[in-house]
Amino acid sequence: MKPVGPIPAGYEAIEGELAIGGRRVSDLVAEAGRTPLFVYSRAHLDARVAELRAALPARVGLNYAVKANPHLAVIGHMEPLVDGFDIASSGELGLCLTLGIDPARISFAGPGKRDDELEAAIAVGVTLNCESEGEAARALAIGQRVGKAPRMAIRVNPSFEMKGSGMKMGGGAKQFGVDAERVPALARAVIAQGAEWRGLHIFTGSQTLSADAIIEAQANVLELAANLADAIGHGLPKLNMGGGLGIPYFPGDTPVDLPRVGAALAERVAHLPPALADTELCMELGRYLVGEAGVYLTRVIDRKTSHGVTYLVTDGGLHHQLAASGNFGTVVRRNYPSAIATHYGAEPTEEVSIVGCLCTPLDRLADNVAMPHADVGDLVAVFCAGAYGASASPSAFLGHGPAAEILV
Ligand SMILES: *Cc1c(COP(=O)(O)O)cnc(C)c1O
DSSP, X not given: OOOOOOOXXXXXXXXXXXXXXXXXXXXXXXXXXXXXXXXXXXXHHHHHHHHHHXXXXXXXXXXXXXXXXXXXXXXXXXXXXXXEEEXXXXXXXHHHHHTTOOGGGEEEOOXXXXXXXXXXXXXXTOEEXXXXXXXXXXXXHHHHHHTOOOEEEEEEEOSOOOTXXXXXXSSSSOSSSEEGGGHHHHHHHHHHTTOEEEEEEEOOOBOBOXXXXXXXXXXXXXXXXXXXXXXXXXXXXXXXXXXXXXXXXSTTOOOOOHHHHHHHHHHHHHTOOGGGTXXXXXEEESHHHHGGGEEEEEEEEEEEEXXXXXXXXXXXXXXXXXXXXXXXXXXXXXXXXXXXXXXXXXXXXXXXXXXXXSSSTTOEEEEEEEEOOOOTTOEEEEOXXXXXXXXXXXXXXXXXXXXXXXXX
């Protein structure tokens, strides 16, 4: 028997069924017309933003990293809740513009921005978080050609990284950003060449649960930014401090102590070095904002045994939930929080393995878990599906196609 991860707060049962946004999952599936289905909860999104606003100093703005969940209705729901949007492609830019989001609120990071992407961003006034000298030169040349000063920040590759980060994105050789020691020269050059100077972007890691690690990284980021601002000889209009707050996925994971992170940041912000006195600050969060707000629902289409193991075979799988299958950046496969959604809260009566419908042994949703008895037709819920689910899974693999998605 293996445990499942902790189910996020705020999911209740109604008449023995999982309810999301006050509605039973069978009703949600009926409304969507099919399974598999991602359900995203407005109430969870609202609650998470409210917790952040209460914990963080008012001086620190909140950006949504769109790549965590680019479902149009989710971005649209976030629009009035957050201050800015971080995008990583012209595709994500298109989604934001479709929703009428003011380009002045958007910044564009990501190595490998194509010329057409730079041009699209410059044309509407999106801030470019430049990832290299080469990219900066291309952006300036495109700005010249289209007669528009690019709004430019520089993404710094810091020499430190966030401890315990689930994904290393700073420290040592990286494809992201410009090594810190080369940032002052590049900043002076882009300012001299007529860019609208927007400041720095320092992203140190992702999926961290340790408040200490986050507090330390934020202190390092503020110190580095102040030193760079001094070396550049220009103030920073804005500093994107990165984010990195994680959510519990696995047995034993505990949530970030957000009040402690917020209190430490408030203390720092109250005593900023002079170089940052007038700098607008923001954090950029993806998974922390949307991850726990999503549930992946898939239907049991077969129940079978093999060598004493009971398998629940579902119509979903790793083509929608690659991370839950253990094939998206994890070393040891562990079980995401999951449940039989149509017997939610019932006592477990058997041990089963819940698998997907793909013809590969990699396609496992929950391994050797204790669950109430489920039959063909029952619904399985995989939680923590709001970030890096639908858009970060190979939905074309094996031809079953994408899942449906709804916001409730
Ligand atoms: C992916 C990414 C994020 C979001 O990371 P989360 O772990 O989802 O919060 C934020 N900023 C940058 C630059 C990223 O690449």
